[in-house]
Amino acid sequence: KAGVTQTPRYLIKTRGQQVTLSCSPISGHRSVSWYQQTPGQGLQFLFEYFSETQRNKGNFPGRFSGRQFSNSRSEMNVSTLELGDSALYLCASSLGGQGGTYGYTFGSGTRLTVV
Amino acid sequence: SQQGEEDPQALSIQEGENATMNCSYKTSINNLQWYRQNSGRGLVHLILIRSNEREKHSGRLRVTLDTSKKSSSLLITASRAADTASYFCATGQGGSEKLVFGKGTKLTVNP
Numbered sequence: 001k002a003g004v005t006q007t008p009r010y011l012i013k014t015r016g017q018q019v020t021l022s023c024s025p026i027s028g029h030r031s032v033s034w035y036q037q038t039p040g041q042g043l044q045f046l047f048e049y050f051s052e053t054q055r056n057k058g059n060f061p062g063r064f065s066g067r068q069f070s071n072s073r074s075e076m077n078v079s080t081l082e083l084g085d086s087a088l089y090l091c092a093s094s095l096g097g098q099g100g101t102y103g104y105t106f107g108s109g110t111r112l113t114v115v
Numbered sequence: 116s117q118q119g120e121e122d123p124q125a126l127s128i129q130e131g132e133n134a135t136m137n138c139s140y141k142t143s144i145n146n147l148q149w150y151r152q153n154s155g156r157g158l159v160h161l162i163l164i165r166s167n168e169r170e171k172h173s174g175r176l177r178v179t180l181d182t183s184k185k186s187s188s189l190l191i192t193a194s195r196a197a198d199t200a201s202y203f204c205a206t207g208q209g210g211s212e213k214l215v216f217g218k219g220t221k222l223t224v225n226p
Contacts, residue, residue, distance in 0.1 A: 004157075033212060043203065043216035056213050090157060094212070101207060103148055104214070106157040 002027065004107035006091050012113045018079040021110045025072050025093030032074040033104065034066060037088040046089075049074055081114045088112075121204060121220040129225050134191040136220040138204035139184075146207045147180055147187050148214065151200045158203065161189075194224045 005024040013019050025032050033056075034046040045058040049068035066076040072093075078085055088111050092104035122137045138147070146165045150158040164171045164180045164187065171178045177190040191198055201221045205214040 006157075031212060033214075035216075042218045043205075045213045045215070048212045050212070058213070088155060092158075101146065103160040103163045104158075105160065106150075108157040109155075111155070 004091055004093050004105050006089075006107035006110050008110060009108065010111045010113075012115060013081050014115055015081055015083060017081050018077060019081060019112060020075055020077045021089055021091075021112070023074045023076075023091030023093075023107060025074070025091075026095075026105055029093035029095050029105070030072055031094045032068055032072065033092045033094075034074070034076050035090045035092065036060075037090060037109075038084075038086070043090070046076065078112075083114050086112060086114045121202070121217045123220060124218070125221045125223070127223040127225065128194055130194060130196055132194055132224075134194050134198070134222055134224070136189045136202050136204075136222070138187045138189070138217055140187075140204075140206050140215075140217075141185065142206075142208070144182075144206045144208060147178075148205045148207065149176075149178060149187075149189050150203045150205060150216075152203065152219070153200045161202075191222075194222075196224050196226045198222060199224045 007022045031050045033048040035043050037043045048056040052068045063079045068074045088109045090109045091107045094104050120139050148163045149161040152158050162173045162178050164178050175192045180187045201219045203216050203219045205216045
């Protein structure tokens with residue numbers, strides 16, 4: 001079966017712009033989580049959605065937002081981009097919303113560069 | 116904030132040798148998971164060990180967990196060049212889907 005699909009793979013944006021990243025989870029997976037990975041801070045949790053509801057949120061400013069659709073696909077949005085937002089953004093899905101208990105399947109990520 | 120701290124930060128070995136990576140964490144956990152990442156790509160789930168388990172095996176992987184010391188180790192036996200990657204431990208606290216990752220161990224297996 002298809003894995004977790006993230007689009008686009010690479011993105012270059014200018015400071016002040018906004019960006020939307022997309023994630024399609026494995027078919028049947030209802031939970032989608034987002035992580036930011038940078039060389040300095042490592043992997044940090046952004047938020048998690050289950051059945052279109054945000055269940056958990058990490059310590060990121062309000063410029064970072066997300067949503068989940070009825071087909072479980074998720075998008076995350078970053079507004080007013082800053083240079084420090086340059087990172088690899090990873091999406092992960094889990095069956096039954098228990099990835100914290102059974103493990104996650106990650107997508108290949110979206111590499112965002114802010115110039 | 117980082118919970119898991121992997122040790123060493125980098126490890127270089129020859130093919131056929133065993134590789135051991137350690138992870139320490141700070142708070143009580145529900146489970147501990149190990150992931151592999153190849154060159155800035157997505158993470159691959161390797162193995163999960165629950166807080167009431169002490170050891171788990173999967174193929175060439177062996178994971179141990181010592182909750183009294185808040186530490187875990189990942190052993191890869193008979194390493195191959197294809198094992199070259201970064202390895203991360205992540206803790207699940209239960210009741211939350213959030214995983215807290217360590218900074219990872221970069222493993223290089225030389226042919």
